[in-house]
Amino acid sequence: MPSRDFKRTDRVGAELRRELSLLVHAAVRDHGLPSVSVSDVEVTRDLDWATVWVTALQPERSAEAVKALKELAVEFRRELSRTMRMRRVPELRFKYDDSVDKGERIETLLRQDSARNPEPSKDEAGDAAED
Incomplete structure (x- = not known):
């Protein structure tokens, strides 16, 4: 049996990054947040937690942006549960990259x-x- 060169957590992380990029972009536009983008998503092996790394166009406003994204994490997770085909969407932790x-x-x-x-x-x- 051929070995896989990729892990499930990597695939889930890549899919979460794509979906979250769209959601974060919309949140920046709708809520007047500082411009941020999703740079990476790391998912734990048990798929319970996802650390979302974001970068800011204005680094001096990064703390404000991360704080707002943490407040919106529940909404993001709810939207991800509607769009992604996963039994359980991981809880999101936003951190500044x-x-x-x-x-x-x-x-x-x-x-x-x-x-x-x-x-x-x-x-x-x-x-x-x-x-």
Whole structure:
């Protein structure tokens, strides 16, 4: 029997991410929330809990957005139970995914460092070697 390269939790997480992306987008529009998007969904093995990772367009308003999404979690779960073919939809936990913010911070630091310490061009390096 061939082994599966994917787990049920991965499939459920991917489906939840697709469905929740639509629901979160609608909630942002309808409730005037800061712009957020679903970056990932991790589901426990027993399918009881799903951690929904979100990123914000305005990181300074991320706490406000996550708080609002936590309040809407029951509504989201109810809507998911109508749209998804699952016996039991996992309870949702919303968390802020700061990996994008960290990546931007690292990129900014690297740009600042390269502006302070520019690498010598090929012409300058060749002139130094001839001296």
